[in-house]
Structure formats: C-alpha cells, structure tokens
Amino acid sequence: MKPSLPENPRHIAILRLSALGDVCNLVPTVRALQRQWPKARITWIIGKGEHSLLAGLSGVEFVVFDKATGLAGMRRIWRELSDTRFDVLLHMQQAIRASVLSLGLKARLRVGFDKARAKDFQHWFTQRQIAPREHPHVLESFMDFARLLGVEDDRLEWDLPVPATAYQEAQALAGEAPYIVINPCSNPRLRNFRNWSVKGYASVIDHAYQYHGLKSVLTGGGSAAEREMGDAIEALCQPGSVINAIGGTSLKGVLALIDRARAVIAPDTGPAHMGNALGTPTLGLYATTNPQRAAPYLWRDFAVNAYPRAVRTYLDKSVDEVNWGQRVRHADAMDLIGTDEVIDKLDALLAHTATQPTTGPLNES
Structure with a gap:
C-alpha cells in the first residue's frame, strides 16, 4: 500500500544537487509549493556551486553538499539533519550519489520520478512516484512533483536574488x-x-x-x-x-x-x-x-x-x-x-x- 500524500505539509525537503540549469528550472516548483503552503518550511539540499547561484532565495533554507567531500560530506549532512523529520522528501536527482545521500534523511514520505524517468534505479529509493508523462521538458518534470502533492497553481515564477x-x-x-x-x-x-x-x-x-x-x-x-x-x-x-x-x-x-x-x-x-x-x-x-x-x-x-x-x-x-x-x-x-x-x-x-x-x-x- 502506497503511503498517503500529506494534506498540509509543515516541512518539505528538496533533494537536488546539480546542475546550474536544472536548479534554475526547479525554482518555479519551489514557488508553486510556497504559494500552496505559505507557512511550510522548505529545506533544499543542494550542491556547493548551485548554492552560490541561488543563495538568498526567499523562503528557502539551504543545506549545502560539496560533492568533493563524498561520504564524509554526506555524514555531515546526516548529523546536521539528525533531529529533523520531513513530512515529504522530494527526491529530484536521478543519480546514485543523491539516492545514497537520501538514505540518511528522515521523511514520512519519499517522492521520486516515475520509472521511465528514474535513472540509476532511483525508484528503489522512493515510495511514491510522479505520474508518467510523454516527452516532458525538464522544467515540467520538476513541476510534476508539486502537482502530485496537489498543487494546482503552477504558473511560472522565479524571483532570483541578485544583490547590488x-x-x-x-x-x-x-x-x-x-x-x-x-x-x-x-x-x-x-x-x-x-x-x-x-x-x-x-x-x-x-x-x-x-x-x-x-x-x-x-x-x-x-x-x-x-x-x-x-x-x-x-x-x-x-x-x-x-x-x-x-x-x-x-x-x-x-x-x-x-x-x-x-x-x-x-x-x-x-x-x-x-x-x-x-x-x-x-x-x-x-x-x-x-x-x-x-x-x-x-x-x-x-x-x-x-x-x-x-x-x-x-x-x-x-x-x-x-x-x-x-x-x-x-x-x-x-x-x-x-x-x-x-x-x-x-x-x-x-x-x-x-x-x-x-x-x-x-x-x-
């Protein structure tokens, strides 16, 4: 039996480490989640370089993973988040490294790509999958995570922070x-x-x-x-x-x-x-x-x-x-x-x- 979807998630985790273009394409999904649940905390586990691009993104708490640190870096993140239990983990990285990292995160529900889009056996590490879609753009694939959770307002919004x-x-x-x-x-x-x-x-x-x-x-x-x-x-x-x-x-x-x-x-x-x-x-x-x-x-x-x-x-x-x-x-x-x-x-x-x-x-x- 599939775990139920949260009706009103209080804490949402996003796991997407790379790359620069992909994290830009993911931001509209974050904004859609924020519109749906403005009081929810959003924690984004992200790569080091990608964080330098998105640092200051409003309403998002970043946890930075330096891929060069390997397993030691994963253990640091697991310790940092050891007392945190997410209502839902959106596993948006189709890579075995990200899936291994996900194992040390506590979440009531883990959502990943449908089997056709789940590279590196990602579907083995999740409990629910987004609906299959033929010929999706990368941005649409990310937005499908919000749609699965019940978000209907999927208009595109970025508002990237650019300091003076x-x-x-x-x-x-x-x-x-x-x-x-x-x-x-x-x-x-x-x-x-x-x-x-x-x-x-x-x-x-x-x-x-x-x-x-x-x-x-x-x-x-x-x-x-x-x-x-x-x-x-x-x-x-x-x-x-x-x-x-x-x-x-x-x-x-x-x-x-x-x-x-x-x-x-x-x-x-x-x-x-x-x-x-x-x-x-x-x-x-x-x-x-x-x-x-x-x-x-x-x-x-x-x-x-x-x-x-x-x-x-x-x-x-x-x-x-x-x-x-x-x-x-x-x-x-x-x-x-x-x-x-x-x-x-x-x-x-x-x-x-x-x-x-x-x-x-x-x-x-």
Whole structure:
C-alpha cells in the first residue's frame, strides 16, 4: 500500500544537487509549493556551486553538499539533519550519489520520478512516484512533483536574488552600453559535446555589433579550455565588439550581466536557463541534446535545433525512433549548426523583443 500524500505539509525537503540549469528550472516548483503552503518550511539540499547561484532565495533554507567531500560530506549532512523529520522528501536527482545521500534523511514520505524517468534505479529509493508523462521538458518534470502533492497553481515564477554588489560587478565589466551575453562553453563532461565553433561565435558577434550596435560579453568559468576558447573568439572579432569576461565573474555577477543584457546566446548550459529565469531573451544552440526537453523553457521557439539532423547523421535514426533524452555523443555534431541559422534566430529574437528593457539597476550605490 502506497503511503498517503500529506494534506498540509509543515516541512518539505528538496533533494537536488546539480546542475546550474536544472536548479534554475526547479525554482518555479519551489514557488508553486510556497504559494500552496505559505507557512511550510522548505529545506533544499543542494550542491556547493548551485548554492552560490541561488543563495538568498526567499523562503528557502539551504543545506549545502560539496560533492568533493563524498561520504564524509554526506555524514555531515546526516548529523546536521539528525533531529529533523520531513513530512515529504522530494527526491529530484536521478543519480546514485543523491539516492545514497537520501538514505540518511528522515521523511514520512519519499517522492521520486516515475520509472521511465528514474535513472540509476532511483525508484528503489522512493515510495511514491510522479505520474508518467510523454516527452516532458525538464522544467515540467520538476513541476510534476508539486502537482502530485496537489498543487494546482503552477504558473511560472522565479524571483532570483541578485544583490547590488553583483550589479556593480556587471557594470564594471560591461558599462552601460547595450550588449548581449554569450556563454560559449558548457561544462566538460565525458563524451558530452555541446560547444559550438569559435568561428561561428565570432561571426555572430560581428553581426550583432555591425547590424544591431550590440557588444558581446563573453562569460564562463576559469578553466583553461574556456579561457582558450574565449581568447580564440576574441582574436577573430572586430576591435571593440567583444568584452572577454571568461573567468572574471562570480555566478551572481553573471546573473547580473544576464539580467541587464539585451539577449543571451549559449549552448546547453546553465546561463541559458539563467537567462530564461530572469526573463532575458535567450537563444539556445542545440545539436547533441533535444531542445524540446532542455532548451530555455520560455524561449524554445528561438532555439537553433540541429538535433534532428544530428540524430539522423550520427545515429541513423529519426527523433521519433530514439529515447526521449537521448544524447548524440559525437564531437562533430555541433558543427551541424550553421552560422546563418544562428544569425537569423538572433535577428528574429531581437525583433520579437525590440521594446524589452534591461531589468537590472544600472547605478547601485
């Protein structure tokens, strides 16, 4: 017999450690839970980097797990929460590490993904599962947890915290002239090829500068690969058209840059979803992942979608013949995206949002 769902939960736990884009997609679920039960406590067990992005999120108590600490870090969290019993634990991470971590948490009810979406045997660690859904976007998969608990008001709301110091950081880098943010690299993962070409980005930057009067601000982490790509892009661009801030910002600073930007361009990586969460027009570049599942939710119509071509070219199948969420793990797949495709989408996005103002403060004292 399945455990009953709580009618009025007093303390809700969310277990989602990573990644940056995913935690952005999860925030509307948190807001829906808060609207339904405004007096309920919400504790979110989250990764270290992801916490630095969402720190200060209203109404949420964060418990931070540094994945580098392994089992010792899990034991620390178990001790910290040893006297806490949650009414419901929303297990939203399909990974064996997160499932092991969940074992040391006390909860009356554990909710996870339905079997089709429960990777790494996650359904073994939960008592109830969300309803099956065909072809869901990641954001919708998260919202299904709130719907299972009885939430009907599932309108999308983020309200991400961006401190004044972050806007000051953004202004020091970008000034007050209009710009777009380009985050050219995704986080490197084994056989997870998501980066577009240096020449392609440089051509788009020159187009934005020449035809729209928009500079481009490059963002990204401080890894050698990201810095190398940023330098290569900058070397091909017109003088004055690009500001290379790769490795030179905090995550909150990137949020502020995106909040003030005219648009964001990125492959399947966190800043695309940060732009979506902030309401900034966002152009996603997709070939190795399906944009119907993973593109910036509010801007899916403006995603460059080379995924069907990649599936046909490298898997010899149609999109309908592969599993939902299937990745194309080929180093050349992103080269299927044409420069003209990206420029056309950027022109359409800028035209569609021509009256949209920047939302972040320009002069915080």
